[in-house]
Amino acid sequence: MEITPLRDVDLDAFVDELWLPAQRELAAMTSYTLADDIRAGGVSYHRKRLDSDDAITYVGSLGDDLVAHVSAAVQTPSPVYEQIHECHVGELYVDGSIRRRGAARALLDAAEQWGRAMDCERLDLNVDVQNEAARALYEDVGYRVERQNMKKPLDD
Structure with missing residues (x-):
């Protein structure tokens, strides 16, 4: 798998082929409902990130196919x-067809290298409690739980 920074020219394909499937998969694991015009929001969000010096999105490709991505920000x-800098991984997604083949580790390595280059002292991320495969990967590469995020619905 080749890992490269997301380019503006690849933004539409990235959103359609990777980001939208990731958001749909995430929504199925959580209590969140996807926005009506999620595609436009995704393009706008990632276009702003492309213009930021404090954020990066890497995409993994096999030939012409986009198969994975990671986004991080200082x-x-x-x-x-x-006042230290931390590198926060906000998104990590690997297409189901290539999972458990090292793509997520390679993307995390790229995010860590970028974080070091940005003078960050540590990297953090969030993971859904139900995502056992991701939790196992993160623990295997050295992440540890420091805090837990708890939620309570406010409906009647």
């Missing part, structure tokens, strides 16, 4: 904490 904590 974050600085609230001013009550030591």
Whole structure:
């Protein structure tokens, strides 16, 4: 698999072939409902990221096929904490046809290398509690749980 930074010329194909399937898969695991015009939102969101110096999206391809991606951004904590840079992985997706073949590890490695180049001291990410395969991968490559995110519906 070849890993390269997302380019503007590839943005539409990226959204259609990778980002939309990832969002649909994520929505099926969570309580979130997808927006009506999710495609336009995805294109707009990733176009802004392309213009940012503090964010990166890498895509993995096999030949002409886009099969995986990872997005990361530099974050600085609230001013009550030591002001270090952290690299936050906001998205990681691998097409089902190539899962468990090292693509996610390779993408995480690319995000980590980018984070180091951006002077980040650590990398963090969120994972759905039901996604056992992803949790096992993250633990295997050295991630550990520091906090848990809990939710409660506010409907009647």
